[in-house]
Amino acid sequence: MKKIxxxxxxxxxxxxxxxxxxxxxxxxxxxxxxxxxxxxxxxPGFLFIPFRMYSEKDVIKPKRDFIDPPLRLIQSKVEAIDADHNRVHLADGTNLPYDFLIIATGVDIHPEETPGMLDGEWGKSIHSFYTLPTSQALRDALRTWKGGRLVVNVVDNPIKCPVAPLEFIMLADWYFHQQGVRDRVEIVYATPLSGAFTKPVASKLLGELLDSKNIKVEPDFMIERVEPEAKKIVSYDEREIEYDLLVTIPLNKGADVIGKSGLGNELNLVPVDPHTLRAKAYPNIFVLGDASDAPASKAGATAHFSIDLFTEHFLDYVETGELPPYFDGHANCFIETGFGKGLMIDFNYTQEPLPGRYPLPGIGPLTLLQESEFNHWGKLMFRWMYWHILLRGMELPLPATMSMAGKWKV
Incomplete structure (x- = not known):
């Protein structure tokens, strides 16, 4: 019997x-x-908790609800991966042999990697929304915040859901309008990118959208340290940004066991062939989701599209040992823009996001790089699809590779 x-x-x-x-x-x-x-x-629901759009019950369920026999689920910490001998060592002393290993350990935030970030103000004037506890703490802080300078800072890339910081900023703009205090709030986005987003067309359009909302972008800001007593962040080139409330996206790193087992780079991400997601060092190890160094967006849609293609090719690979390049880095993401609207981006390794319609050319109903109410409802509807369709392994009627149909070249 072969073991995965x-x-x-x-x-x-x-x-x-x-x-x-x-x-x-x-x-x-x-x-x-x-x-x-x-x-x-x-x-994705953590984004909505600070603005009281979602509660805890909307974003948590038992893992066993989605994993039934004949699948086996072992609730244990992984102590080490012995890739040379095809074994996984668990914390309880169990050794699991495998024929094929799939690493899907994701990434997590590491605020301790930025000097000063945890020095006394974490959970007070310094917050994040990338975990359930931090999003809850931020919700409580926003409930009583009377205004001032809100700074949203991305420490470094790559991060989970690269559009989430933009979404948070625009939802914050909406939220403060709803609370009647927007005129007392200055919003600054301090990003290590040279603009609002990574690609020229999207960066320009999203930058214009932020500007229309009176949100300042501070580009090329590579944070070196936080000075919590002075309430400021300082970049490596000694630029300083003062804040009253700092919302940070800390450094994202892969699981410690990846580095401990000698399988990862400096961020504990496993080096892979970006078109097959097979580990470069071991032909029987695949890395799915956020845990690899593939330059694809670390987003749920990327995992979904890549898995569609991976499972199509896996049995052929087992039989023949051959694995053609099948994954093009396809990703798409909803971007909440506030006031009941959103937009969408669709892109891959080589093609940047462009305006247009998705998934049906000329029809949509989703709009690419253009705000619409339908996109907002699509984002909210996705939670039901996630729990009831995607996690259960069902397929969506969407192409796993990116198409240029319906996109407008600019």
């Missing part, structure tokens, strides 16, 4: 396990997931 071990039962791990459940003959295969946390988090 999946490390991580988050978005990517759960989706691929349930795809295997539909694909494999379990008289010949065994699939085991390993994850220490019994709770599954709908991470």
């Amino acid at each position: 071990v999946i490390l991580g039962a988050g978005t990517a791990g759960t989706i691929v396990a349930n795809r295997f459940k539909r694909l494999l003959d379990f008289n010949q295969w065994q699939v085991t997931l390993v994850d220490p946390d019994p709770v599954h988090y709908y991470q």
Whole structure:
């Protein structure tokens, strides 16, 4: 019997396990997931908690709700990965042999990597929204905040959901208008990028949108330290930005066990072939979701599209040992812009986001790089689709590779 071990039962791990459940003959295969946390988090929902649009019950469910026999779920911490001998060592002393290993351990925030960030003001005047506890603390802080300078800072890239900081800024603009205090709030976006986003067309259009909302972008800001007593952040070139409330997206790193096992780079991300997501060092290890160094967007849609293609090719690879390049880095993301509107971007490794319609050319109904109410409702509807369709391994009627149909060249 061939054994597949999946490390991580988050978005990517759960989706691929349930795809295997539909694909494999379990008289010949065994699939085991390993994850220490019994709770599954709908991470896109953390964005809405500070603005009281979602509550905790909207973003958490037991992992076992989505993992049924013949899949096996072991709730344990992974102590080490012995890739040379095809074994995973668990914290309880169990050794799991595998024929194929899928690493889906994701990334997490590391505020301790930025000097000063945790020195006394974390959870007071310094917050984040990338975990459930930090988004709850930020919700409580915003409830009583009377105004001042709000600074949103991305420490470095890559990060989970690269558009989330932009969404937070624009939702904050809406929220302060709703609270009647927008005229008392200055909003600054301090980003290591040279503009509002990574690609020229999207960066220009999104930058104009932020400008229309009176949100200042401070580009090329590489933070070196936080000075919490002085309430300012300082870049490596000694630029200083003062704040009354700092919302940070701390350095994102992969799981410690990846670095400990000698499988990762300096950020504990596993080097992979970006078009097959196979680990460069080991032909029987694949890395799905956020845990690899592939230059694809670290977003749920990326995991979904890549897994669609991975499961199509996996059995052929087992039989022949051949694995053609199948993944083009396709990703799309809703971007909440506030006031009941949103926009969408669709792109891949080589093609930047462009205006247009998605998924049906000329029809949509979703608009690319243009605000619409339908995009906002699409974002909110996605939570139901996530819990009831994607996590259960069902397919959406969307192409996994990117198409230029419906896009307008500018």
